[in-house]
Amino acid sequence: MLNAEPLKGRHALVTGAGSGIGAAIARTLAQGGANVTLAGRRRAPLEELASDIGANCFVLQGFDVTEPDAITTGLAAARGTFGPISILVNNAGEAPSAPFEKTSAEMWNHVLSVDLTGVFNVTQATLADLKAHSDGARIINIASTAGLTGYAYVSAYCAAKHGVIGLTRALALELAKKGVTVNAVCPGFTDTPIIQHSIGTIMQKTGRSHADALAELTKSNPQGRLVQPQEVADAVLWLASPSAASVTGQAIAVSGGEVMAG
Incomplete structure (x- = not known):
């Protein structure tokens, strides 16, 4: 019999949780029993999502993944609400x-700062929590099919997402004996406000x-x-669950067959 709440009692932090894929992931993890910290820069969409989810979530607005001080302050508040992040x-x-x-150095640096260095920043800041969790902690990076192949006109984005997948694979090896799995989910074009x-x-x-x-x-x-965002969220829920304990270092394409990762 499947466990209706496989994540009960766990503390999940979702960055960029205010809309699109992030909102779907946060909602789905909460339905799976997790206490969810909704992290993002803008309060209004986070508050709206929190109202929809209910009691087992915490709104963390002003959480800028490019600002180490904001990350440190935010994580302290999240831990104070739900305990260590797993x-x-x-x-x-x-x-x-x-x-x-026509890609300026400013655009290039900004995209890599948010999409790649942001993953580094938040992961490093939560790593002690994750390594201390004795029951299988999870790092799940939302990459893109752009991290598995190339697309024209988004060179900075492609470079950043390829970097996220490389980081995913390196961390998976480093943390394998610590009980922490590290995977990437790579959506194709998804029905979000960005699209x-x-x-x-x-x-x-x-x-x-x-x-x-x-x-x-x-x-x-x-x-x-x-x-659909829910399809991405369902992949994340599985990776976060005990059923995926032996899955690590993978880049899982959710793309209708557009990209077949080997």
Whole structure:
């Protein structure tokens, strides 16, 4: 019989929890029994999500993954509410697009700072908690199919997500005997506010209809659709559960067959 609350009593920290994939992950981990810290920069969406989830969550606004002081302060508040962290989901990220020749050093540095160094910052700050957890701690990095292949016009994002997968694999080996598993989930194009913004940009720049712009983004997906945030969240729930204790160092594509990771 499956355990309806496989994460009962665990403390999960989800960065970038305010919307899209992060919100779906936070909601799903809470449904799995975890106490969830909702970390993000903006209070309003976090408060709205907390109202939806209920009592077993804590709102941590002003949590900027690029600012070590903000991370330290935030983690102290989270631990004061739910105790040490045993599940870390590094989800915060940004994906601005530009041709490589128009990608400024500022854009490049910002994307790597948020999408890659942010994972480093938060993971290092929570590592003592994770290593001390005696019942299988988890680090789950939300990467992207962009970390497994290349996409035009998002060179900084591709570089950062490839870095996240490399970091995932290195940490998995370092922490294997500590009882900590480290995995990456790699969504394809997912139905989030970021993708809806991208569709709007395509429509504005090309004059295409919404249907045609959507078709442009889904043409590489053999299923011919956008991935749903809940599908990504369900993969995270499994990786966080006791059932995935022997799964580590993996980059799991949730992409309708667009990318088949070997």
